[in-house]
Amino acid sequence: MTQPFDLVVYGATGFTGRLVVEYLLQRYPASSGGPRWAMGGRSAAKLATVRDEVGAPADTPLVVADASDPASLRALMAQTRLVLTTVGPYQLYGSELVAACAAAGVDYVDLCGEPAWMRQMIDVHEAAAKASGARIVFSCGFDSxxxxxxxxxxxxxxxxxxxxxxxxxxxxxxxxxxxxxxxxxxxxxxxxxxxxxxxxxxxxxxxxxxxxxxxxxxxxxxxxxxxxxxxxxxxxxxxxxxxxxxxxxxxxxxxxxxxxxxxxxxxxxxxxxxxxxxxxxxxxxxxxxxxxxxxxxxxxxxxxxxxxxxxxxxxxxxxxxxxxxxxxxxxxxxxxPGYGSTSKMIAEAAVCLLQQSAAATPGGIWTPAPAMGDRLIDxxxxxxxxxxxxxxx
The missing domain is CATH 3.30.360 (Dihydrodipicolinate Reductase; domain 2)
Known part of the structure; x- marks a missing residue:
């Protein structure tokens, strides 16, 4: 099955998520032939408000998803090749999303700086990510x-x-x-x-x-x-x-x-x-x-x-x-570093993972350098x- 979107920005109504959306609008508008992306979050009304505030086209896709709702996560997995999430702290709001991506073979990038939680995710979900082909890449902002x-x-x-x-x-x-x-x-x-x-x-x-x-x-x-x-x-x-x-x-x-x-x-x-x-x-x-x-x-x-x-x-x-x-x-x-540069880095990491690392990077839980290396630097x-x-x- 072909998903309708290449990536969904989960947390698009938050401060950093909004910056990611603004960057994607500038760099990868729908007319560019680049990745097919959508704004994601828990509230359709808030997503629509942010869409209008940042000047996105009225037909910009909005995906309602709640990381605490398993049915909602299953629906999200069926719609996208990659989830870009800015919703932290990840130890409070990210575990179910990582589990869903690892099981479904959906790629994932975040801004996590929480090493104890990351180790827990490695222990619990790396085998599933390797089996499904999901590339889970933590820490795609200023850290690290x-x-x-x-x-x-x-x-x-x-x-x-x-x-x-x-x-x-x-x-x-x-x-x-x-x-x-x-x-x-x-x-x-x-x-x-x-x-x-x-x-x-x-x-x-x-x-x-x-x-x-x-x-x-x-x-x-x-x-x-x-x-x-x-x-x-x-x-x-x-x-x-x-x-x-x-x-x-x-x-x-x-x-x-x-x-x-x-x-x-x-x-x-x-x-x-x-x-x-x-x-x-x-x-x-x-x-x-x-x-x-x-x-x-x-x-x-x-x-x-x-x-x-x-x-x-x-x-x-x-x-x-x-x-x-x-x-x-x-x-x-x-x-x-924490906002302006981070929002650009995570967006480019997502696009790099989708467009340039499909063959080079198998499923698993990664850091940016071994997952994307010179391709991401470029x-x-x-x-x-x-x-x-x-x-x-």
């Missing part, structure tokens, strides 16, 4: 596409130049302007609540190899304290997204048959600068708890268009081997405002 693909490109270039991968890679956020999403804050709160209620969740959160079942690599840097980075000569501070990004990078290495090496060591930190000023700023960053505060961003809230367009990020990846050889890769994005550079480049020191 730029980091996952940055390491992927660095290791590819390192092997090309030196004949082997870098055993040590440092991910460093050189600059970033923008706010973290309300969804990220809600996911953090939900994760902390789950960890408080279940010690097994806390164990997963502490384990850098929580997404690599059956494999544990070498001891990893803790990344939880300010320090002077000897490779850069600059002070660095803990980076709030490192807890998910590092685990996704290790899962990518695992899925790539340890192309980065079984002894691979990776960490992420935020660069704060040189000297006393850099040290003071690193200490200030380390003590900042605003993301989890009660007055932090809420789901459905976000920056204005002007604020999103004024945002950006600049990431550095430094790879080294045991002989001291080194290589650097930079990754830059042209919008605020799409992001062509359409989504990202730049990936080897940097000569």
């Amino acid at each position: 596409i730029p980091f996952d693909l940055g390491v992927f490109l660095l290791q590819k270039e390192f092997r090309h130049r030196f004949g082997h991968p870098a055993s040590r890679v440092r991910g460093r956020v050189r600059q970033m302007k923008g706010t973290f999403s309300g969804g990220t804050a809600a996911s953090l709160k939900a994760t902390l609540a789950a960890a408080a209620a279940n010690p097994a969740v806390l164990d997963l959160l502490k384990n850098p190899f929580s997404l690599t079942p059956g494999f544990t690599g070498p001891r990893q840097p803790p990344g939880n304290k300010p320090m002077l980075d000897e490779a850069l000569g600059l002070w660095v501070a803990p980076f709030v997204m490192a807890a998910i990004n590092t685990r996704n990078v290790h899962r990518s290495n695992f899925l790539l048959q340890h192309a980065y090496g079984a002894d691979f060591v990776y960490d992420e930190m935020l660069v704060t600068g040189a000297g006393d000023k850099g040290e003071a700023l690193a200490n200030a960053v380390a003590s900042d708890k605003s993301l989890g505060a009660s007055d932090g961003p809420k789901p459905g809230e976000g920056p204005s268009r002007a604020e999103r367009e004024a945002g950006f990020y600049d990431l550095l990846f430094v790879g080294q081997d045991d002989a001291g050889r080194s290589l650097r890769v930079g990754v830059r994005g042209d919008r605020d 799409r992001l550079q062509a359409h989504a405002g990202l730049r990936f480049a080897v940097e000569e020191a």
